[in-house]
Amino acid sequence: MSEIFDALRRWPDVEAPGLVAVDAADRLILDESAELRASAQPGDVAVINDAYGALTLGAAHAGADGIRAHLDAITGERALEANASRLGLADHFRIVPLDASLVSGARVVVLRLPRSLEALRDIAGLIAAHADADVVVVAGGRLKHMSVSMNTVLGEHFGQLDVSHARQKSRVLSARAPRDGRDPAPAAVRVAGLEVRAYGGAFAGARLDIGTRLLLENLPYVPVGGTPSDPLIDLACGTGIVGAWMATQYPGAHVYASDQSAIAVASARATMLANGIEDRVAVARDDMLGARPSASASFIALNPPFHSAAAVTDLIAPRMFTDVARVLRPGGQLWCVWNSGLRYRPLLERTIGPTEQVARNAKFTVTVSTRR
CATH class of the missing domain: 3.40.50.150 (Vaccinia Virus protein VP39)
Incomplete structure (x- = not known):
């Protein structure tokens, strides 16, 4: 996987020392979701809130196909496309809006936790409303951007929540048993x-x-x-x-x-x-x-x-x-x-x-x- 990560760039977003395209949270999310993704069929995997393609292309490199990906920033979306083209992985995913088409029937959702609790509530409700009943959400981030309130928000839409050990100042929350789904509303x-x-x-x-x-x-x-x-x-x-x-x-x-x-x-x-x-x-x-x-x-x-x-x-x-x-x-x-x-x-x-x-x-x- 290191060869994938080493090739990732942030361009066309700003690039400078200290601004990275992949971090420890991305690596932990991929490691914690590896077993689930290994048994996934084409179209089973959705990636939400990727930054510059680390999660999408990491999953694609490991064998996932038909990945549905949503990136909020257009610069991140364009960086994903540029990174995928350079790595020969452009045929393994498609970019999808943050709506039912992103998660409909998905069995594995790989999520970079947003910093906003309201954004997490919108995403969790959407997954619970439209993903497969056996979906597993593997959501992670840097500890400095996480809070116990995120557990509460995920608990509003999932009946089971497991918390990983911390690694390199990052952690993963795994959510199962979706319930009380709803589409986002402003x-x-x-x-x-x-x-x-x-x-x-x-x-x-x-x-x-x-x-x-x-x-x-x-x-x-x-x-x-x-x-x-x-x-x-x-x-x-x-x-x-x-x-x-x-x-x-x-x-x-x-x-x-x-x-x-x-x-x-x-x-x-x-x-x-x-x-x-x-x-x-x-x-x-x-x-x-x-x-x-x-x-x-x-x-x-x-x-x-x-x-x-x-x-x-x-x-x-x-x-x-x-x-x-x-x-x-x-x-x-x-x-x-x-x-x-x-x-x-x-x-x-x-x-x-x-x-x-x-x-x-x-x-x-x-x-x-x-x-x-």
Whole structure:
């Protein structure tokens, strides 16, 4: 198996020393599920929440075929495809949405535990509703990201739960006897005058985080753009709060919202539908703004993330600013909110153009950068 792991890359996600494509939790999950997978028939195995292909390709290399895999991040999905092509394993799996088709009839589910309990609840309910009655879920993660509450959540949908010994600061939970299955449904709350919908695991959930609140309080009342060919852009949209706010504040304006997370995109689409603005807000799953033409936008709003998979990193925002600079036409503006300690202003100046501070509170700064 080591030859598989040694070949894995994170690309097109950020790559840097300390950012790995496979870790001890992946290895433990594969070891703990090996016997179950050995007796599985084609189509019996589903992989959920893989990061860059370690679980899917590890299972494929060991003989599993017809694997159904779901990765939330589009960068992880593309990394899986690139790694599989390089290793000659592309024919052993297919990528499937997080719905009944992913786990229907599955007998072995290999799961990298999400950090969000609500995301785990959605996944566990889905498996219990649609997998084989004899399904075994082998779910693992790093101890620093696990809690006993995960046992409780799995216990809501499975009658038997076994806990492995810890190994290299990782652990596996094995769940059997599915019960009380249900399909995921988004949480709903009214914030900032909007009906917000959030599936488990979406950034900030069904609430308004303090950075986004500061951004909304300071966005200009009449932004440029807002036409079908030049929409207002909500980059890294999460549940779609900013995009929905712009669409409701500026009647008739068109908005383009994008995020790399499948959970975020599903949540944002549900938010737009709940507010009756789905005809004016296009929601796309994309790596930054890869699908947008260069020099095609006048207005972009952004609250940049600082997580790549489970790793905290300051390498994501620079890549996003570079893509923003590509997509903005001269004179176009980026309105950005960021943690003040990150000191992004010089980077914004270099990458995009003249940058002014618009607002600041105890933790966050809002700036506007104008494309040169």
